[in-house]
Amino acid sequence: MNEPATARRHQAEQRRLQLIDTALAVFAEKGVDGATVKDLSQAAGVAQGLLYHYFRSKDELLEAALERHYFLPELRRITALDRDRPAAEVLLEVVTRLAAMFRQHHLFMRVVLRESLSNPLVVERLERGRREAVRVLGDYLDSRVAAGELRPHDTETTARILAYAVAAAHLVGTPSDDFLPALVDTVLHGIIAQP
Amino acid sequence: MNEPATARRHQAEQRRLQLIDTALAVFAEKGVDGATVKDLSQAAGVAQGLLYHYFRSKDELLEAALERHYFLPELRRITALDRDRPAAEVLLEVVTRLAAMFRQHHLFMRVVLRESLSNPLVVERLERGRREAVRVLGDYLDSRVAAGELRPHDTETTARILAYAVAAAHLVGTPSDDFLPALVDTVLHGIIAQP
Amino acid sequence: MNEPATARRHQAEQRRLQLIDTALAVFAEKGVDGATVKDLSQAAGVAQGLLYHYFRSKDELLEAALERHYFLPELRRITALDRDRPAAEVLLEVVTRLAAMFRQHHLFMRVVLRESLSNPLVVERLERGRREAVRVLGDYLDSRVAAGELRPHDTETTARILAYAVAAAHLVGTPSDDFLPALVDTVLHGIIAQP
Amino acid sequence: MNEPATARRHQAEQRRLQLIDTALAVFAEKGVDGATVKDLSQAAGVAQGLLYHYFRSKDELLEAALERHYFLPELRRITALDRDRPAAEVLLEVVTRLAAMFRQHHLFMRVVLRESLSNPLVVERLERGRREAVRVLGDYLDSRVAAGELRPHDTETTARILAYAVAAAHLVGTPSDDFLPALVDTVLHGIIAQP
């Protein structure tokens, strides 16, 4: 007997997601402050007031958007590395996947980066992702050092070099196809001429 | 008879610079949109109207601040590298100087990064600095390849790795003392265990 | 076959009364303007839309509440005085009953007083009650003058003094037990020392 | 050298007072909640924004209006009674002055009474005035009892009867010329026929 109610609830949930998704796009385009509630509602094709039926404030809408598109779990999957496979094989794979992830969530990334200097909510989320990525990558490198494939060295710095390079390349523009292999090659073999 | 006029002009110039410098600080703290004209004038200890005596608009004040603190010339000095000195010596020097420069101009950097996704004026400036740094660094690396110190490789990518790493490390927080040497060491010698 | 219809109608009437009563309480607490339709529906535990099934508008709900709780008939019963009983006996009785009536209908009174300066509907209702009370009380006093118990005087003013005192005392806070007897005593005997 | 600045400051002060006075009138007419900022600014013939140059919020404007028109000092002057003059002379004088004061500050009174059930700021102010009036009047009556002019009785109640009657009469409409003398006469001599 509550099937109609279920249908309604489903429709409401769809509307909620639609509002979140269009909001993310608008936030990415104009910035959070730059995006007016009018912008947001027009982009979704609804009246301004409806936003406040679903979210208490513009800020709560932002929060919901960040929540929905947060990719930490995905990042974990990407960096769940098989410690027995050689770095020469694995590192290119992981930076490629990272780059793909950035491409896919580029709206989210734009918003996060833009707000990361002002919005404390965002700062924390960004920082958590960064730490997670660097830590997992560093652990993997340590295990490859232990396996004798890599020489003993400051693995955390290596992890950072890789992560920063992929992230920065993505921000500056889509990195060319050559960039990622060259990055991994440089980090693995260095640039000093072999004697 | 024009000495007082000169004095006046001098005083006006001082006031102009004061307005610019306090504005940069306020922009860095609150963001360009977040900083109201009232904030700016109060920080400088003057009336709101005075800002419009020196600058046509809030945006022009931003422009003037970016102009005044733009560090491209300084970047050029830093990257004016002696092509005959070995990379093993030079690279640590240059990343250290880059890091110092970021530290020194951190207010400017905060403003530029925050606005880089929205303000086209800023985008262009940032991009020019980036390209300049990467190009000069790349050229230097090429010359060291030619000199036989470095193996033939994708020098632009190396230049990017270095620049991105220094910039990103600075953004995330002040890099530790170990980071820069480790960065250079990794890039020079790679991380693969020697056979 | 119309018994269920009767039951339904009965239930509907109950719901109507419930909405009215909770509305009166909310109006008293927050004021008519201050009470939102959401407040009203939440207080009644129903959806907003339902209010519009029973009442055409928020204002009509207010009207219904004023209608339902209007105490003019009760006021008439209270002031239906036996003209042959002495004032010394009757007056304390009537002010006591008046005070009790104010206490009992204090939600209604709060709403009425709050709106009496803006809502013409309310103004009229309040004024009618006031006039009725003063007139009936005045008539009674006249009859006691005719009976020789009271001296000839401006009985309307006396009626007002009594009514205003009880009403104002109630508004300022619940009057102490002493107030009403002292009020009647003062009005009856005055405060001038007897020669 | 600051004369022009003084003139400007003076003009600003005049504007401030004008805004307060027109606001009081609008608040009295439409109620505080019912008066929009647009109403207030239009009544003063200025742009909406200007209100916020002088007052932080609509509420602060209300506060300023209440402050400016608060008549407690005037009430004190009115009730600074000569304790040696007979009550038969003094009481009519004081209720007449009270009535005149109510007439003069009727805008203020309307606002205060309307908000007294919701705005705590207003409640406190009203209560203070009421207590002050009742206390001073009661003290005076006590001294007349001591002087033997008045019989020993509950003087606070008498004070309340007088104050409530004048206030209520004013609220209900302007009291007729007869009301005040009749009020004082009744309170002084009572209404019981002399034996």
Add this chain to the structure above:
DNA sequence: GATGAATGAGTGTTCATTCAT
């Protein structure tokens, strides 16, 4: 009968900018 999604006009407030002094 009952729900709550949806509307849109209107609210108090902010703010870059102008201008008379």
Add this chain to the structure above:
DNA sequence: AATGAATGAACACTCATTCAT
């Protein structure tokens, strides 16, 4: 040069009311 009063177009948000289900 310097002030700050004044403007008016936004802005985020509220709310009585409507309507499809």
